[in-house]
Amino acid sequence: MPSQVAAFPEWIEPMAATLTQERFASPEWIFERKYDGIRALAFKQGRDVQLLSRNRLPQHNAGVSAAIAALEVDDVILDGELTWRGEEKVAYYVFDILWLSGRDVTRLPLDERRALLRTLKFRAPVQRVTSIDDAEPWVRACSEGWEGVIAKRRDAPYEHRRSKHWLKMKCEASQELVVGGFTDPQGGRVGLGALLVGYYEGDDFIFAGKVGTGFDTQLLLALRSKLDQLEIAKSPFTKAKGLPRLRAHWVQPEIVVQVAFIEWTVHGKLRHSRLLGLRTDKAAADVVRETA
Numbered sequence: 344m345p346s347q348v349a350a351f352p353e354w355i356e357p358m359a360a361t362l363t364q365e366r367f368a369s370p371e372w373i374f375e376r377k378y379d380g381i382r383a384l385a386f387k388q389g390r391d392v393q394l395l396s397r398n399r400l401p402q403h404n405a406g407v408s409a410a411i412a413a414l415e416v417d418d419v420i421l422d423g424e425l426t427w428r429g430e431e432k433v434a435y436y437v438f439d440i441l442w443l444s445g446r447d448v449t450r451l452p453l454d455e456r457r458a459l460l461r462t463l464k465f466r467a468p469v470q471r472v473t474s475i476d477d478a479e480p481w482v483r484a485c486s487e488g489w490e491g492v493i494a495k496r497r498d499a500p501y502e503h504r505r506s507k508h509w510l511k512m513k514c515e516a517s518q519e520l521v522v523g524g525f526t527d528p529q530g531g532r533v534g535l536g537a538l539l540v541g542y543y544e545g546d547d548f549i550f551a552g553k554v555g556t557g558f559d560t561q562l563l564l565a566l567r568s569k570l571d572q573l574e575i576a577k578s579p580f581t582k583a584k585g586l587p588r589l590r591a592h593w594v595q596p597e598i599v600v601q602v603a604f605i606e607w608t609v610h611g612k613l614r615h616s617r618l619l620g621l622r623t624d625k626a627a628a629d630v631v632r633e634t635a
Contacts, residue, residue, distance in 0.1 A: 351386075351388055351418055351442070351445075352420070352442070352447075353386075354384075354395070354399060355384060355420060355441050355442070355449070355503065356503035356504070357382060357384060357397050357422060357503070358422075358439075358501050358502050358503065358504070358505075358506055358509060359397075359504065359505040359506065359509070360493050360505070360506070360509035360510060360511040361505055361506065361507050361509065361510055361511065362510075362511045362513065362615065363494075363510045363511065363512060364556070364557075364617055365510070365512075366479070366481055366512060367494075368478055368479065368480070371496060371497055371498070372494045372495060372496055372497065373453070373457075373474040373494070373495050373497060374474060374475045374477075374480040374481075374492050374493070374494050374495075375438055375472050375473075375474055375475065375492065375493050375495065376472065376475065376484065376489055376492060376493075377484070377489065377490045377491040377492055377493050377511065377512075377513070378424040378426050378436050378472075378490070379424075379426065379490045380424045380425045380426035380427065380436075381396055381402060381424065381425040381426075382396060382397045382422075382423075382424055382425075383395060383396055383397075383402050383423060383424070383425045383435070384397075384420060384421065384422055384441070385407075385411050385419075385420065385421040385422075385423065385435070385437075386420050387411050387412060387414065387416070387418060387419045387420070387421075388417070388418045389417065389418070390412045391412075392408040392411045392412045394407065394408065394425070394435075402425055404425070404433045404435075404468075406433065406467075406468050407425070407433060407434075407435045407468055407469060410435075410465065410466050410467065410468060410469040411435075411469060413466065414463055414464070414465070415464070416443065416444055416463065417444055417445070418442065418443075418444060418445060419440065419442060419443050419444070419463070420440070420441040420442035420443075421437045421439070421440055421441070422437070422438060422439040422440070422441060423435050423436050423437035423438055423439070423469075423472070424436045424438070432468075433468055434467075434468045434469070434470060435468060435469045435470070436470050436471075436472050437460065437465065437469060437470065437471050437472060438471075438472040438493075439453075439456060439457075439460070439501065440456050440459050440460045440463075441501060443459055448501075449500060449501035449503075450500045450501075451500065451501075452497065452498045452499060452500060453495055453496065453497050453498070453499055453500075453501075454497045454498070456501065475492065480492045481512045481514070484512075484514055485514035485515075489514065490513060490514065491511060491512050491513035491514050492512045493509060493510070493511055493512070494509070494510040494512060495508065495509050495510075496508040496509075513605050513615070514605075515603040515604060515605060516603070516604055516605070516606065517601060517602065517603050517604075517619065518542075518551075518601075518602055518604065518613075518632070518633055519542075519599055519600070519601055519602075519622055519625055519630050519633075520540035520541060520542055520551055520554075520599070520600055520601075520602050520630060521540060521541055521542065521543070521548070521596045521597075521598070521599055521600075521627045521630050522538050522539070522540055522570070522594060522596065522597075522598040522599075522600060523539050523540065523541050523548065523550070523578065523579045523580050523593065523594065523596045524538075524539035524578065524579075524580075524591055524592055524593045524594055525537065525538050525539060525566075525567075525570055525591070525592055525594070526539070526553070526587060526590050526591050526592070527590040527592070528563075529590075532563070533560060533563055533564060534558075534560070534562075534563030534564045534565075534566060534567040535563060535566060535567050535570070536555060536590070537553040537554055537555035538553065538554045538555075538566075538600065538618070539552075539553055539580075539586065539587070539591065540552065540553075540554055540600065540602065540613075541580055541583075541596070542630050542631055542632045543627075543628060543629075543630055543631055544582075544631065544632065546581070547581045547582050548579055548580050548581050548582070548596060549580065549581070549582045549583075549611070549632075550580040550582065550583040550584065550585065550586050551611070551612060551613055551632075552585075552612040552613040552616060553587070553613075553616070554600070554602050554613070554616045554617065554618050555616075556616075556617040556618065557603075557617035557618030557619060558618055562618075566598075569598065570592070570594050570598070573594040573595040573597060573598070574592055574593065574594055575593050575594060575595055576593070577593060578591075578593045579593060579594070579595065579596045584610065584611075585610065585612060596627050597627050598621065598627070599621070599622040599623075599625045599626075599627055599630060600618060600619075600620070600621055600622060601618075601619040601620050601621075601622050602616050602617070602618060602619060603616065603617050603618075603619050604616040604617070
C-alpha cells in the first residue's frame with residue numbers, strides 16, 4: 344500500500360477510456376459492462392459524502408449518499424456510474440477505487456485496486472461492477488442491449504487522462520448507404536479521404552455523413568478507380584446540411600456500401616462510422632434510413 348498522504352483531495356481527474364473498433368479477448372485484460380449514465384466520483388470523509396460528475400458538478404441522491412456513508416472506512420474515493428430508471432430507481436455502479444483510509448491508491452495496478460474494492464461491503468443502491476467472463480463479451484453486451492463493454496489492462500495504474508489502457512467497445516448499428524461523393528486523401532493516405540454517403544427519403548437524397556475508416560490500401564485504390572468513372576460536376580444530395588465543400592468530389596449515386604456506426608446524431612448524421620464493405624446486391628434507389 345502506498346505511503347500516507349497528508350491531505351484528502353478535493354478532486355481527482357478521472358481516467359477516460361479510448362473508443363476502439365477492435366474486438367479481442369486476452370488474459371491481460373478484464374472486461375466490464377459499460378453503463379449509460381453520469382460518470383461520478385464519490386468522496387467520503389467520515390459520514391460526509393460528495394458525488395461529483397466528471398466536470399465537478401454536484402450530483403444529489405440521498406440513497407446513494409447514505410449507502411456510501413455507511414461504508415466501514417474513514418475515507419474513500421470511488422469511481423463509478425450513476426444510472427437511473429425514473430426518479431426513484433437510481434443506482435451507482437462502482438468500478439474503481441482511488442483512495443482508501445488516507446492513502447492514494449491510483450498508482451497500484453488495476454488488479455490490486457479491484458482487490459481493495461472487494462473488501463468494501465456495499466448495499467443497494469450501490470453495487471460493485473464485476474468482470475464479464477464470456478469469451479466474446481461484446482457479443483453478450485450487444486445481444487442483451489447494453490451500450491457496450493470497457494476493456495481494462497490488469498497491470499495498469501489509474502491515469503488522470505484518456506488512456507489506451509481502458510478501451511471502450513460500443514455496440515454498433517449497421518446501415519446500407521449510397522456513396523454520393525468523396526474527399527481527397529491527405530497526409531500519407533492514398534485513394535480517397537472519406538466517402539460522403541446518404542440515403543433516400545421519397546425523392547430526396549439525404550446526406551448522412553462521412554465514412555473515413557474501415558479501408559485498407561487495396562480497397563482505397565479500388566474504390567477511387569470506381570468513383571472516378573462516376574464523377575459528376577454537382578452534388579447529388581438534395582438535403583445536405585454539413586456537407587464538406589473543400590476537396591470534395593461528386594459521383595452518380597450508384598455504389599452501395601454497408602456501414603457500421605454507434606448511433607444517429609440529433610442532426611441526422613452517423614456517429615463513429617466505419618466501412619464494413621460494398622453491397623452489390625442492393626439497388627441504390629432502395630436504400631432508406633432504417634429505424635430500430
